[in-house]
Amino acid sequence: MRFPWQPFPPYRCLPQWFPVPVPPPNDWTPPTSQEEAIYLGSGTGEVDGAGSVCAVPVESALLAATGQTGFHLPMPATSFGHGGWTHLTSPTPGGTWLSQLYSWDRIQIVRTRSRGRGTPIEDYQSGNAPQPDYEFIVYDANGTALRFFYRNGRFEAAFGVYARLLQNGDTFTLIGGPPWAMNQKGGWRYGFTGMPNGGDQPWGSGVKATVLFIRDPLGNVWERVHDDCCPQSVCWRAPNLTLMRFDPDGKVYYSENLNPPNWQRLGQISPLVLGVGHPNNETVSFVWEEPDGKHVAFQWWAGVTGNTDNSILSQMRLQGGVMQNGIFQSQITKQWFFAKPTNGKEAQLYQYLYGESWLSPAYLGRLWKERLGAHYVTQIDHRYLPWQNAAETQIYREQMPAEAKTFLVHRWNSSTDKFTELEVRRPRLYDGSNTILHEKEGVVLNPQNGQPVERRFYSNANDRAPTWTEQYRYEYVANPNALTTFVDRQGNEYRWDYEEREAQRWSPEIPQSETVLTHTTDPTGVKTTLQYGERWSDFDVERLWLNPPLLPSSVQLGTNPDRIWRFQYTWSESLTPTAPNGMLLGFAEPGRRWWRFFYTPASFRQPFQLHRVLDPTGRAVEIKAWDPLGRPTRIETYPNPSGSGGWRWDNPLYQEVEYTNFGQVKRVRWGYRWGDRYTGYRDAFQEARYVWNGLQLEQFIDPRGRAVRFEYVPGSGEVSRIWIENLLYASLGYDGYGRLGRVAGGNNVGVNYEYGYRDELIGIRHDGDANPERFFYSSCCGQVGRWQRADGTNIYFDYTPNGWLQEVYLRPSPLERQRLAYYEYDSAGRLTLAQDPTTMTTFTYDTSDGDRTGWLEKSVVQFNNVAPYQFDYTYYLNGDLRSVRLSRGDLPMYYATISWQSFTYDDAGRLTTQNYNRPLLWGSVQLSASYEYDGAGRLIKQTVQIGNDKLETHIAYADHQSVGSVWWFNTYLNNSPVGRFQYEYYPDGTVRSVQETLNQVPTSWQWDYYPDGSLAYEQSLRLPEGRRNYTYDAGGNLMRLPTVAGTPSYQYNQLRSVGSSWGFTYTANGERARETNNPVDGYQGNWDYVYDVWGNLTHAYRNGQLVYEARYDAFGNRVWAKVGT
Missing domain, CATH: 2.40.128 (Lipocalin)
Structure with missing residues (x-):
C-alpha cells in the first residue's frame, strides 16, 4: 500500500538562502483610495496566507505574509503531556507582551474594541462595509487566531474558520478541531469562563474568557480543578488523573495522581507565568530545576533598540542554556530584529481594530533580520505590490550574492480581499552554471475556503507553462478541509472517502460530529477500508466490549473480508467515564490471536499507565516502575520457561532508565536476575551514563567506564569536537550558515563539504584528492541529476515528474548515451522494471484482480543469453510471506520448478518452520527447518531435517554478562555433538573470549579493545606468536x-x-x-x-x-x- 509522500503543499518546507544588508523595510504608503492592509493579529495559514508555501530559515517560524515570527519553549517531560509554550510576535489586543505565552491550557477569547471583516486583507476605515456588533478572537494553543463576529445576536465565523462559537449565559463554548487546529470542523468542545463587561483592558488582564475545560470527541476531559493548598493557583487535571499547577509567582508543579496530589516542583517562570503583561525590555526566564543544580534554563528579552527616519527598530533575543548557583550560562542564542514603520497602513489597521497606539512597545513590527549564534544574518524585506494586489517578502543571507534572493508573494482578489495565490521564486538548485537562475513554485487557493487546490512548478521562473502540477480536491461537502483527491505530477489519482460520526454527546440540542476516514484508494485500485464501532466476541469470552465510534475498529485491505486488522479500545458512553476512552486494549492481525495491553488502575500511584503487553503466544513485556514524573523506569521480559508451561516471572531480563527532570536520559542499565527463592537471587547488569550540562550532552560513559566528551560551538550549539578519553577523536567545522563544512579525525585528515545557495550539498572533497566529487541537480524534481566523481567521470540521472529515478547513464560524447540502468513504475510508484546492460528484472503486483493488495506477486530475472528465472510469491492474510517458488521460464511447467519454499509463523509473527523442496528427475531434495524461542522472543533452537539426517543447534544467552549476547551454541548431527562455541563478554557487549570445540578439538581466543572500539590485541595458541598487539595512529590507521x-x-x-x-x-x-x-x-x-x-x-x-x-x-x-x- 503506497500513498503520496507529501500529499499537501509544504508548510515549513523550503530551504533557506538570503544576502547582503539593505535599509530597513518600509510599508508602502497607500494612495488615498486604498485603505487596506494585511491583517496582523493572528498566525493562521488561512488568515495570513502563510500556511501553504513558506521560505523561511529553519530556525524560525516566519509568518511570511505579516512578517511575524515566534519560538517554542519546551516543558519538562511528564506523563501529563503538557507540550510546552509558544510565543508569537503577532500583535493582539493590548499588545503581545513577552510574558504572553500560548499553550492549550491558555486558550483564550478576547474581544476587540473595533471590528474587521474577517478577511486576510482588512479595510481599516469605519463605515466602508457592514460592521458586526463585536469581534471576538479565540487564540489557539499555538497563537493561531480564530476570528468570530457577533452580529444580530449570533456568532459568525470569519474566513477560514469552521469551528462554532456559542454563548451560554455569561460563558462561552467552542466546538471545533483539536488544539493547534481549533479552526477546523470537529467534535472537540472547549468551555470558557465569562467575559467581564466594561471597557477593554490590556491583553494580560483585559476583556477575555479563559478556557476552563477541553473535552475531546471521545469524552476525555482536561479541566481546571481546585486545590485547597493553593487557592490562587491554576490547576489542571488530565484524563489520566495527573495534575499540573501554575502558581501566581510563576512556579510550575506536577503531580502523578490526585490521591491526594503529590506536588513535584518542575521550575519557575519569572517574572510571571499567568498574570498581567509586563512591559518589554525586561528579561523573562524559564528555569527547569535539576537535582544536581545544573538547571535547564531559557531567557528571552525584547525592546526598542534604535530609530531611523521611517522606522522604530526593535530586537528580541532567546537564549537556552544552564543556570547554576543563580548564574545563567548561555549555550544557544537566537536573535530577531524588527522594523516598525512609523507611517505604515498595517500599524494604522492595528490602531483601528484594537484601539491601541500604533507605536505601542508591544508591537515589535515586521521581522527584518534574524541570527543564530555567530552565523551570518538572515535578512527579510517586505513590500506591497499595489499594482498586483500582492505583498512580497524577500529573504536572503549575508555574504551571498544579491541574485540569490528568495521572493515569496501573496496575491489577493481585490473584490473579496482573500488570498488567491502564493508564489515562491528561489534560486535553482546547483546545476553547474555560474549564473544564478531562479525557479518558481505557486499554489492556487480555493476562494471559498482558502485550501490549496493546485501546486505548479516552473523550472525557470519566467516560463509560462509549468514543468509539473499537482491538484488537490475537497469534494466532501460535510467538511471543506477534508482532502478527497490528490492528483500527482504524472496524473495519478489518490482518493480518500469520509463520513460523519457522532462524537461523545454532551448536549442533545447541539450535536457534535467528527469527520472520519472510511476508504483510501491508490491509483492502481488498491483499496483500504476502515470500520468503526464494531464489537469483537473473541477478545473477551466473558464480556462483549464496546468500541468507540470515532476510532477504527478494523482496517481491511482489498475486498477479502478476512483480511482485516482488528482493534479494541476502552470506551464508555458515560459523560464521566471511569477510565480514559480510546486506550488500546487489543490488536489482532488477520487470522491471528490478540495482542493485549493492560493499564494501571485509577487507584495506582501512576494511574492509567501502560504496564503490560502480552503477545498472542503468552510472552509478556511489563513496565514495573515509574519515576515521580510518570516516566517508565523499569521494563521487564521473561525468558525462562516455568514448569507449568508459562514463563518464570522471578527471572526477568530488565532495562532501567533514569532521566533528568527535563526528560534527557541520564542512565541506562541492562540486567538479568537469576536464581530462585531457595538458593537466592543474583543480579548482573551493565550500565551506560549520560552527563548533561543544560541542553548539551557533555559526556557519554560506556559500561566499561570509558568516557566520550563533546564540545560545542558557542551560541549556535553544533558539536565541534569529540574526545574519547583524552584523545581527540574528531573535529567538526561549520561555515557561516551553520552547515557542516569539515569532519576530520584525530590526525586532522578529513572530508570537506561544499553547499549551494539552498544548502544543497554540491561537493565532497577528501584531503589529498586532486578533485572533489560534485553533485549537480535536476531542474525537475530536486534530485541529483549528475554526479561527477573525483576522476572526472560523470554519471547522469533522469527522473519522472514525481521524482522517481528513471534512467542512469554515461555520456561518452555530447550526442551519445551509454545506459547503466533503467527503471519503470506503476502509477502508485511501485517498481515494475529494473534493467542494466546484462540483467532485466520485472515485478508484478496484485493490482489487476477484484481483490487488490498491491503486494509483490512475481519477479522475473533475465540475464543476457540465459533463460529467465521467475520467482512467484504467496502471502498469508496479514502479509507475511507464505511461499516462494523459483522456476525456469524456458521449460514446461512440470520441469520448470527449480525450488519451492514455504514458511509458517506463530501468532506473534516469529518464523516457526521453513520447508525447502527441489524437484529432480529421479526424485527431490527436501529440507525442513523449525525454530523455537525463549520467553523474550529470542531464538534458542534450530532444527534442520534433510532426509534422515537431523542437524540441531541449541543457543543460550550470556545475560549474566551482556544482555542479549550469545553465551554458547552447540550443534548436533543425529544427536551427536559436532561443535560447541562459548563466549565471554566485556560489560559493553564486546567479545572477550571464545572457546571453540570442533571435532572434539578445543581452541580458545581472547581479545581486548581500545576505548574507540578498535582491536588492541588478540591471543590464541593458533597464532604463531601467541599474542598480537595492535597500535594505531591518531587517525585510526593500523601501525x-x-x-x-x-x-x-x-x-x-x-x-x-x-x-x-x-x-x-x-x-x-x-x-x-x-x-x-x-x-x-x-x-x-x-x-x-x-x-x-x-x-x-x-x-x-x-x-x-x-x-x-x-x-x-x-x-x-x-x-x-x-x-x-
Whole structure:
C-alpha cells in the first residue's frame, strides 16, 4: 500500500538562502483610495496566507505574509503531556507582551474594541462595509487566531474558520478541531469562563474568557480543578488523573495522581507565568530545576533598540542554556530584529481594530533580520505590490550574492480581499552554471475556503507553462478541509472517502460530529477500508466490549473480508467515564490471536499507565516502575520457561532508565536476575551514563567506564569536537550558515563539504584528492541529476515528474548515451522494471484482480543469453510471506520448478518452520527447518531435517554478562555433538573470549579493545606468536600489520606501503588500483584492480592475468562472478 509522500503543499518546507544588508523595510504608503492592509493579529495559514508555501530559515517560524515570527519553549517531560509554550510576535489586543505565552491550557477569547471583516486583507476605515456588533478572537494553543463576529445576536465565523462559537449565559463554548487546529470542523468542545463587561483592558488582564475545560470527541476531559493548598493557583487535571499547577509567582508543579496530589516542583517562570503583561525590555526566564543544580534554563528579552527616519527598530533575543548557583550560562542564542514603520497602513489597521497606539512597545513590527549564534544574518524585506494586489517578502543571507534572493508573494482578489495565490521564486538548485537562475513554485487557493487546490512548478521562473502540477480536491461537502483527491505530477489519482460520526454527546440540542476516514484508494485500485464501532466476541469470552465510534475498529485491505486488522479500545458512553476512552486494549492481525495491553488502575500511584503487553503466544513485556514524573523506569521480559508451561516471572531480563527532570536520559542499565527463592537471587547488569550540562550532552560513559566528551560551538550549539578519553577523536567545522563544512579525525585528515545557495550539498572533497566529487541537480524534481566523481567521470540521472529515478547513464560524447540502468513504475510508484546492460528484472503486483493488495506477486530475472528465472510469491492474510517458488521460464511447467519454499509463523509473527523442496528427475531434495524461542522472543533452537539426517543447534544467552549476547551454541548431527562455541563478554557487549570445540578439538581466543572500539590485541595458541598487539595512529590507521614485515606508511589515511615489501596505489576515486609485492615475503607479483563507475570491483589481475571477474545488476547486487583463469 503506497500513498503520496507529501500529499499537501509544504508548510515549513523550503530551504533557506538570503544576502547582503539593505535599509530597513518600509510599508508602502497607500494612495488615498486604498485603505487596506494585511491583517496582523493572528498566525493562521488561512488568515495570513502563510500556511501553504513558506521560505523561511529553519530556525524560525516566519509568518511570511505579516512578517511575524515566534519560538517554542519546551516543558519538562511528564506523563501529563503538557507540550510546552509558544510565543508569537503577532500583535493582539493590548499588545503581545513577552510574558504572553500560548499553550492549550491558555486558550483564550478576547474581544476587540473595533471590528474587521474577517478577511486576510482588512479595510481599516469605519463605515466602508457592514460592521458586526463585536469581534471576538479565540487564540489557539499555538497563537493561531480564530476570528468570530457577533452580529444580530449570533456568532459568525470569519474566513477560514469552521469551528462554532456559542454563548451560554455569561460563558462561552467552542466546538471545533483539536488544539493547534481549533479552526477546523470537529467534535472537540472547549468551555470558557465569562467575559467581564466594561471597557477593554490590556491583553494580560483585559476583556477575555479563559478556557476552563477541553473535552475531546471521545469524552476525555482536561479541566481546571481546585486545590485547597493553593487557592490562587491554576490547576489542571488530565484524563489520566495527573495534575499540573501554575502558581501566581510563576512556579510550575506536577503531580502523578490526585490521591491526594503529590506536588513535584518542575521550575519557575519569572517574572510571571499567568498574570498581567509586563512591559518589554525586561528579561523573562524559564528555569527547569535539576537535582544536581545544573538547571535547564531559557531567557528571552525584547525592546526598542534604535530609530531611523521611517522606522522604530526593535530586537528580541532567546537564549537556552544552564543556570547554576543563580548564574545563567548561555549555550544557544537566537536573535530577531524588527522594523516598525512609523507611517505604515498595517500599524494604522492595528490602531483601528484594537484601539491601541500604533507605536505601542508591544508591537515589535515586521521581522527584518534574524541570527543564530555567530552565523551570518538572515535578512527579510517586505513590500506591497499595489499594482498586483500582492505583498512580497524577500529573504536572503549575508555574504551571498544579491541574485540569490528568495521572493515569496501573496496575491489577493481585490473584490473579496482573500488570498488567491502564493508564489515562491528561489534560486535553482546547483546545476553547474555560474549564473544564478531562479525557479518558481505557486499554489492556487480555493476562494471559498482558502485550501490549496493546485501546486505548479516552473523550472525557470519566467516560463509560462509549468514543468509539473499537482491538484488537490475537497469534494466532501460535510467538511471543506477534508482532502478527497490528490492528483500527482504524472496524473495519478489518490482518493480518500469520509463520513460523519457522532462524537461523545454532551448536549442533545447541539450535536457534535467528527469527520472520519472510511476508504483510501491508490491509483492502481488498491483499496483500504476502515470500520468503526464494531464489537469483537473473541477478545473477551466473558464480556462483549464496546468500541468507540470515532476510532477504527478494523482496517481491511482489498475486498477479502478476512483480511482485516482488528482493534479494541476502552470506551464508555458515560459523560464521566471511569477510565480514559480510546486506550488500546487489543490488536489482532488477520487470522491471528490478540495482542493485549493492560493499564494501571485509577487507584495506582501512576494511574492509567501502560504496564503490560502480552503477545498472542503468552510472552509478556511489563513496565514495573515509574519515576515521580510518570516516566517508565523499569521494563521487564521473561525468558525462562516455568514448569507449568508459562514463563518464570522471578527471572526477568530488565532495562532501567533514569532521566533528568527535563526528560534527557541520564542512565541506562541492562540486567538479568537469576536464581530462585531457595538458593537466592543474583543480579548482573551493565550500565551506560549520560552527563548533561543544560541542553548539551557533555559526556557519554560506556559500561566499561570509558568516557566520550563533546564540545560545542558557542551560541549556535553544533558539536565541534569529540574526545574519547583524552584523545581527540574528531573535529567538526561549520561555515557561516551553520552547515557542516569539515569532519576530520584525530590526525586532522578529513572530508570537506561544499553547499549551494539552498544548502544543497554540491561537493565532497577528501584531503589529498586532486578533485572533489560534485553533485549537480535536476531542474525537475530536486534530485541529483549528475554526479561527477573525483576522476572526472560523470554519471547522469533522469527522473519522472514525481521524482522517481528513471534512467542512469554515461555520456561518452555530447550526442551519445551509454545506459547503466533503467527503471519503470506503476502509477502508485511501485517498481515494475529494473534493467542494466546484462540483467532485466520485472515485478508484478496484485493490482489487476477484484481483490487488490498491491503486494509483490512475481519477479522475473533475465540475464543476457540465459533463460529467465521467475520467482512467484504467496502471502498469508496479514502479509507475511507464505511461499516462494523459483522456476525456469524456458521449460514446461512440470520441469520448470527449480525450488519451492514455504514458511509458517506463530501468532506473534516469529518464523516457526521453513520447508525447502527441489524437484529432480529421479526424485527431490527436501529440507525442513523449525525454530523455537525463549520467553523474550529470542531464538534458542534450530532444527534442520534433510532426509534422515537431523542437524540441531541449541543457543543460550550470556545475560549474566551482556544482555542479549550469545553465551554458547552447540550443534548436533543425529544427536551427536559436532561443535560447541562459548563466549565471554566485556560489560559493553564486546567479545572477550571464545572457546571453540570442533571435532572434539578445543581452541580458545581472547581479545581486548581500545576505548574507540578498535582491536588492541588478540591471543590464541593458533597464532604463531601467541599474542598480537595492535597500535594505531591518531587517525585510526593500523601501525603494524601482523603478517607483513615492515612499518605501514599512510598518506591521507590511505595505506601506501609496508616497509619495502609492499606498495599500493589508488584511483582518483580512492579505490585501490594496484598492489606490488617484492620478494621479501617469499613471492612476488602485481595485483591490479578495475572498478565500475559505482566503485564495485569488476576485474582483478595478477601479473597481468585475469583472476577474478564480476557483474552487478541495477540494484548494485553482484549477480555473476568468475574466479580463476
